[in-house]
Amino acid sequence: MFLGIKVEFNADLALRNxxxxxxxxxxxxxxxxxxxxxxxxxxFLKQGQRNYWLEGEVPLVETKGNQELSRPVASVMIxxxxxxxxxxxxxxxxxxxxxxxxxxxxxxxxxxxxxxxK
Numbered sequence: 001m002f003l004g005i006k007v008e009f010n011a012d013l014a015l016r017n018x019x020x021x022x023x024x025x026x027x028x029x030x031x032x033x034x035x036x037x038x039x040x041x042x043x044f045l046k047q048g049q050r051n052y053w054l055e056g057e058v059p060l061v062e063t064k065g066n067q068e069l070s071r072p073v074a075s076v077m078i079x080x081x082x083x084x085x086x087x088x089x090x091x092x093x094x095x096x097x098x099x100x101x102x103x104x105x106x107x108x109x110x111x112x113x114x115x116x117x118k
Contacts, residue, residue, distance in 0.1 A: 008050045011114050013076055013096060014063035015044060029093065032062055036074050036101045049090040052078045057099050057116045072110050075099040 018034045020026040029045035052058065059072035081094035102110055110117055 006049065008048055010050050010052055012059045012061050012069070012072070013044060013052065013078065014046075014061050014069055016064075017062055032060065032073065036060075036098055038098050038101060041079070041095055041097045043095055044093065046092045047089065048092065049083050050081070050092040052081050052092075052094070053114065054078055054081070056114075058114065059111045060096070060098075071104075072102055073104065074101045075110060075116060 016026050016031045018031045021028045021031045027045055029043045033042055054077075057075045057077055060074040060076045061072055062070040076096040076098055078094060078096045081092055083090060083092055085091070100110075102108075
């Protein structure tokens with residue numbers, strides 16, 4: 001019996017708070033780094049087979065799970081994404097480059113849907 005292929009298309013990169021790694025609940029690549037720096041490249045890890053837009057900027061947001069997302073904390077470009085199996089389950093890993101870090105106290109809107117506002 002063929003049930004289909006479950007694939008998510010993500011318009012943002014949603015990672016956990018770094019405290020989840022510090023507490024031992026998540027791998028470091030599943031979390032937003034403690035210090036975001038413009039032009040720096042970081043690795044990410046997400047459970048599931050996910051597709052990301054590779055040809056432009058996407059928001060980096062913090063997730064608490066169940067699609068509870070923060071406002072964008074940075075603009076990033078995903079430069080690599082690879083699917084693989086770990087213990088029989090699909091995962092997506094990759095790399096992203098920080099384009100700009102946003103001030104969390106600033107109420108400026110930086111994205112409208114997938115369009116970056118400068």
